Amino acid sequence: MRSELWVFNHVFKVFILGSVCLANLSQAQITNDKVLGVLQKTGVSRADTAYDVGSWGNWPRWGDQGDGTYRNPVLPGDFSDPDCIRVGSDYYAISSTMHFAPGMVVLHSKDLVNWRIIGHVVSDLREIGPELNWDRMNRYGRGVWAGAIRHHDGRFWVYFGTPDEGYFMTTATNPAGPWAPLHRMMASAGWDDCCPFWDDDGQGYFVGTHFADGYKTYLFKLTPDGRDLIPESRVLINEGNRREANKLYKINGWYYHIFSEFQPGRGRYLMIQRARKITGPYTEVKQLMHPQREANEPNQGALVQTEAGDWYFLTHHGTGAWEGRALSLLPVTWNDNWPVIGELGPDGLGRMVWASGKLASGTPIVTPQTSDEFDAPCLGPQWEWNHQPRADMWSLTERPGWLRLRAFKPLEPDNMRKAGNTLTQRCYRTATNRVVVRLDISGMADGQWAGLCHFARGYSALGVHQSGETRTLEFWLNGRVTSGPAITNNVIYLQSTWGLDGRCQYAYSLDGITFTTFGDWYQFDWGYYRGTRVGLYCYNNKGESGYVDLDWFRYDYAGPEIRTLATHP
Secondary structure, three states: OHHHHHHHHHHHHHHHHHHHHHHHHOOHHHHHHHHHHHHHOOOOOHHHHOOOOOOOOOOOOOEEOOOOEEEOOOEOOOOOOOEEEEEOOEEEEEEOOEOEEOEEEEEEEOOOOOEEEEEEEEOOHHHOOHHHEOOOOOOOOOOEOOEEEEEEOOEEEEEEEEOOOEEEEEEEOOOOOOOOOOEEEEOOOOEEEEEEEEOOOOOEEEEEEEHHHOOEEEEEEEOOOOOOEEEEEEEEEEOOOOOEEEEEEEEOOEEEEEEEEEEOOOEEEEEEEEEOOOOOOOOEEEEOEOOOHHHOOEEEEEEEEOOOOOEEEEEEEOOOEOOEOOEEEEEEEEEOOEEEEOEEOOOOOEEOOOEEEOOOOOOOOOOOOOOEOOOOOOOOOOOEEEOEOOHHHEEOOOOOOOEEEEOOOOOOOOOHHHOOOOEEEEOOOOOOEEEEEEEEOOOOOOOEEEEEEEEOOOEEEEEEEEEOOEEEEEEEEOOEEEEEEEOOOOEEEEEEEEOOOOEEEEEEEOOOOOOEEOOOOEEOOOEOOEOOEEEEEEEEOOOOOOEEEEEEEEEEEOOOOOOOOOOOO
């Protein structure tokens, strides 16, 4: 009986989908004229909208072009599972961070194209559970999954899930923080991709997917304080086809539930259903986009309306590549109270748009932070540790103007994924990238390793190993070690360079001017739902002994704002 009912429902939804698509075919030219009209106001032609990268990752230009237009992606780095809101003239976005600490990164923009990192929601991953701490390091690819940010009753609210520990929420008056200690709303594994919503009468709701039970999506009422779910209010509003990426909106009297679904052999794509009541029934269902595997499946994201009334969809590209899941901004038009994402294709579905006009003129070109001189009282917001760090083994005050990393034993000898206090940030997919770090290694001790690394599924590193009184340059590639010359200087410069192909070459210098390449090429990759990171590591297989001091870390990448790397011997 259950299988027969499923078949009936499935056929009914296919019929509805087909009807909607056929209806949209007659509106395709009208809608595309609307899209092009919006774009051409800012000087973007049909040829520009069709601009294609040719093959994934081949984008010598991205972001703000400085002429009133932008190119996708707007962020060519790992900003997965985005959600975004506007408060006044400011836009705020959040992005999942998995096993990295602090968790759930927060970004700010004035125009949805130029973004800066302003903080994180979860300052201590131990509030989620002990497996995320440095003495366990057991949540690769898990931890902080997708969430949602909303502004309600004068405060910012963030809700998110972890696949093992349940749903959490927190609030703040300033999205840069501090955020209140996490509150666990549901202590149950197997849930993901949640979103809150407050209706006009002040009643709060919450949608989330129980992926462990056939991807059933439920709507709950929230308690008046927004901190807990009311279990008996639960209503099933969706299920099956690996449906997740939930967002709830009320627009022009319609309640919209946006989600993505997956079909074997096709991929993941964006869907929407609507109803006149928030509890449904959601009988009107529409596919919004094809999987578009050539564009790495843009799907999960957020609808945002500008102050001028225009609409956009901020989305990640869901197929992970070595840079992670990059972020793009697609214009949105409306047809019969349905959103059209990007440019409407002849089949009635939205298509990827690689170029468009900025929604605000005169906003400055900004890009996410990377470099750090370590002369501030705290680390820059671009930094995230691999799992929650051991707080007593790093310092910005023991030697002012320097970052001190103290060495301690990894959970497994010479396993970089089990070495606590590895400090990381994102690698961007741009035409040129150069990282240089200046290290004082005079405090190293017998058995210690320290240096510059990259890792996702695989890993590589260039650094110094001390054995007895001898320090040696060492190159790591997925567990294979190549030894180099003895290092007698107390200061060493380590460098990593790569381009759009993600092929990295390490080099070292003793004076900060002349660099010598060392080690094989390393191909960046994707693993544990993360793109490749650049990191600083320091550990000692023999015990808690030794340290390194980092004077500065400078990462320059090609883009709308190109910074010049100064040389400081």
